[in-house]
Amino acid sequence: MLGRREVSGRSGVILEGESGANDPVGIALMVALLAASGASGLGAVWTGVGEFALQMVVGAAVGIAGGFGLSLFIRRVPFLPSEGLYALRTLASVFVIYGVATFAHGSGFLAVFVAGIILGDVRAPYKREIERFHGSLASLGEIVAFTVLGLTVSLRSLPDGHAWQIGLVLAVLLAFLVRPLLVGILLLPVKLHWGGERIFVLWSGLKGAVPILLGTFVLASGLPGATQIYDIIFVVVAFSVIVQGGLVPFLAHKAGVPMRLVEPERGLWASGCARNPTV
Numbered sequence: 001m002l003g004r005r006e007v008s009g010r011s012g013v014i015l016e017g018e019s020g021a022n023d024p025v026g027i028a029l030m031v032a033l034l035a036a037s038g039a040s041g042l043g044a045v046w047t048g049v050g051e052f053a054l055q056m057v058v059g060a061a062v063g064i065a066g067g068f069g070l071s072l073f074i075r076r077v078p079f080l081p082s083e084g085l086y087a088l089r090t091l092a093s094v095f096v097i098y099g100v101a102t103f104a105h106g107s108g109f110l111a112v113f114v115a116g117i118i119l120g121d122v123r124a125p126y127k128r129e130i131e132r133f134h135g136s137l138a139s140l141g142e143i144v145a146f147t148v149l150g151l152t153v154s155l156r157s158l159p160d161g162h163a164w165q166i167g168l169v170l171a172v173l174l175a176f177l178v179r180p181l182l183v184g185i186l187l188l189p190v191k192l193h194w195g196g197e198r199i200f201v202l203w204s205g206l207k208g209a210v211p212i213l214l215g216t217f218v219l220a221s222g223l224p225g226a227t228q229i230y231d232i233i234f235v236v237v238a239f240s241v242i243v244q245g246g247l248v249p250f251l252a253h254k255a256g257v258p259m260r261l262v263e264p265e266r267g268l269w270a271s272g273c274a275r276n277p278t279v
Contacts, residue, residue: 005249007204009258011197014190015204023210024110028055030214031107034221058106063114066097070115071122078125086126087133090119145209148216153234161228167235174236175244179205196255204248207240 007015029052036048070093080086094112101111124130158164180202192198215233218226252259 004262005259006262007252007257008260009197010190010192011201011204011257014187014192014201018205020113024059024107024113025056026210027109027214028052028059028107030217031055034217034223037221037223054105055107056110058104059101059108059110060106060114062097062101062104062106063111064118066093066100066111067115067118070097071119074119074122074124083126083129086124087130090130090134091137142209145212149212149234149237152216152219153231157227158231158235160231161225163228163231164235167232168239170232171236171239171243174205175203175240193256197257200251200255200257203244203251205240206245206248207237211237 006012032048032052032055035051036044070090080089093115097111097115098108102108183202183205184198187198187201192201211233215230218229218233223229249259251257
């Protein structure tokens, strides 16, 4: 939707932080709800609350320990035999941190997210190359998620159980009522322009790959009505991407939100041309 542009300034920082924090919390909440599905009454409530608290506490603890441990390891072993090993070292660390948190019944997603925040300011060799590598993996993950969505959603089943009507109502309520109300309260102490940046942040709560992942959790759970829930998620995501996402550039222009043009990296291409003029 944005092409080669990115939202900059305070609005960009807020939206990026919100997006990163929402994903692991949302996944942990979904796991807690699925864990509570076998109980009823107050027992289900306490099961869900306890599971969610365990996911958050253990995930945060493992993430903090893993982040500081990896930063210490990077400082103690700063040089590796090959440039490609630096990115593989961080990737292997991601699997280890995720696995330890999951084995301890915590949120592996939150653990990796917290560890990434801790490592963000650590000085490391080939840091730009590491960021490129993980950025490519993130893009590949999004492609896979939306491909899975296309393979698992049947447009013919959307009218069943009024899935598309329910999804459309939920999407409209989330975009025009729930998000402006709740996020607006949280943004009160934040220094944003009332007529521009604040409205832009309230509108730009987009849903994408992670809701699709959560929907696959529902499908895999085998709960009654799982297909209908997945169809509803599809409608909400489609509305968010097409309607909310489609209006982001227009609203950013009208609200005066700064955006920057991101040029593709040319370092590797330029070095390749220098070594081989026929490229």
